[in-house]
Amino acid sequence: MIKKTVKNVQEALEGVKDGMTMxxxxxxxxxxxxxSISELVKLNIKDLTCISNNAGVDDFGLGLLLHKKQIKKMxxxxxxxxxxxxxxxLSGELDVELTPQGTLAAKCQAxxxxxxxxxxxxxxxxEVAEGKETREFDGKMHVLEYAYKADFAFVKAWxxxxxxNLIFKGTARNFNPLMCGAATITVAEVEELxxxxxxxxxxxxIPGIFVQRIFEGxxxxxxxxxxxxxxx
Amino acid sequence: MALDKNGIAKRIAQEVQDGYYVNLGIxxxxxxxxxxxxxxxxxxQSENGILGMGPFPFDGEEDADLINxxxxxxxxxPGASFFDSAMSFGxxxxxxxxxTILGAMEVSENGDIANWKIPGKMVKGxxxxxxxxxxxxxxxxxxxxxxxxxESKLLKRCSLPLTGVGCVTKIVTELAVIEVTDKGFKLIERxxxxxxxxxxxxxxxxxxxxxxxxxxxx
Numbered sequence: 535m536i537k538k539t540v541k542n543v544q545e546a547l548e549g550v551k552d553g554m555t556m557x558x559x560x561x562x563x564x565x566x567x568x569x570s571i572s573e574l575v576k577l578n579i580k581d582l583t584c585i586s587n588n589a590g591v592d593d594f595g596l597g598l599l600l601h602k603k604q605i606k607k608m609x610x611x612x613x614x615x616x617x618x619x620x621x622x623x624l625s626g627e628l629d630v631e632l633t634p635q636g637t638l639a640a641k642c643q644a645x646x647x648x649x650x651x652x653x654x655x656x657x658x659x660x661e662v663a664e665g666k667e668t669r670e671f672d673g674k675m676h677v678l679e680y681a682y683k684a685d686f687a688f689v690k691a692w693x694x695x696x697x698x699n700l701i702f703k704g705t706a707r708n709f710n711p712l713m714c715g716a717a718t719i720t721v722a723e724v725e726e727l728x729x730x731x732x733x734x735x736x737x738x739x740i741p742g743i744f745v746q747r748i749f750e751g752x753x754x755x756x757x758x759x760x761x762x763x764x765x766x
Numbered sequence: 767m768a769l770d771k772n773g774i775a776k777r778i779a780q781e782v783q784d785g786y787y788v789n790l791g792i793x794x795x796x797x798x799x800x801x802x803x804x805x806x807x808x809x810x811q812s813e814n815g816i817l818g819m820g821p822f823p824f825d826g827e828e829d830a831d832l833i834n835x836x837x838x839x840x841x842x843x844p845g846a847s848f849f850d851s852a853m854s855f856g857x858x859x860x861x862x863x864x865x866t867i868l869g870a871m872e873v874s875e876n877g878d879i880a881n882w883k884i885p886g887k888m889v890k891g892x893x894x895x896x897x898x899x900x901x902x903x904x905x906x907x908x909x910x911x912x913x914x915x916x917e918s919k920l921l922k923r924c925s926l927p928l929t930g931v932g933c934v935t936k937i938v939t940e941l942a943v944i945e946v947t948d949k950g951f952k953l954i955e956r957x958x959x960x961x962x963x964x965x966x967x968x969x970x971x972x973x974x975x976x977x978x979x980x981x982x983x984x
Binding site: 561562563564565587610611612613614615620623624630632634635636637638639640642643654655656657658659660661662692702703704705706707708709710711712739756757758759760761762763764765766 | 812813814815816821822823824825826827828829830831832833834836837838839840842848849850851852854855858859878889890891892893894895896897900901927928929930931
């Protein structure tokens, strides 16, 4: 067994520097790497390029990094719930690359799996495809999209073991598995870290080969963005 | 009388057939789930990674790890599955989803759709909309016929940045059911008490009217 455990979030984030490109898992606030984000805020590193489907809300998730102006460029599919984000974008302080959600997922997965680029029909004929190579397959036009290149990927799983194997829960899975192994170093934080052998190999979503560092996170807030319920 | 949002959803629900996998967008499309016949089997997909999405949870049972694409707390029905975002869009891109229902700011008579950006005003992002409209073969738009300023949203050409090209097959508004054809917007049904003339006045694009146009049965 190749051990991937690190002592804590400080050790997990060793080597992060100004100007790096970071991938961060999560959809909305669901499945975001809360501990790693808090540590990035503490380290106060700047000029980051962040690849993440969303940009958090004003006071949580990536919104915390935006608030401290640590992000130079944001690559996302939807950034609707964040007033500070909108202010920085409209004032030109923040560079924003909006990417169709499926394309964003495919560009992460391509990086993970060694594909330099992929063709997708999404965005053809729109401003997203401007300046990009296009090609016809079976009578339909497609856009060439390159795999992402990132220095760190920060992901959050439900359970993990010391070998770096990961299991996700519910819709908190989202982009997290696709970012594992898609960056030079993948840091996985988990709600529950167990000994090798305690997870059923049949149930593993991401094998440890895609993970360089794993630690058990603390104090998960798991904030709900839109609490919708029905009465009994 | 023109329909309300629930009326639009109710009419669209009639398009949902037994055995369909359906992706519902945010807004009016979400309401469609409330009106689908309960004698047919349908599964709802949410692109953040669930197939077999159920209703909102009971008070106190909400789970931060179980949300839909609108970030609302939901439940999973028996037979549901969870998956990552690449697999989710694989279902969409691979045409495994039978019906896509989404909102729009504008639709043109050749089926172009604009629903993600108002330059200088609203720049929230396209989310999964561009992937959905680029691949789905059966796309119904649920929207109001005119915008708040009273201007038609059914146009000869879209004025806003496009989400997709030539992709919309059907439109249901508070006034009408319309099919997108080679000749333009073909009027299929009128809302109860709404005249063809009312619909023509609210439609900037070419409206094709052939024979008597029946009223919707809701």
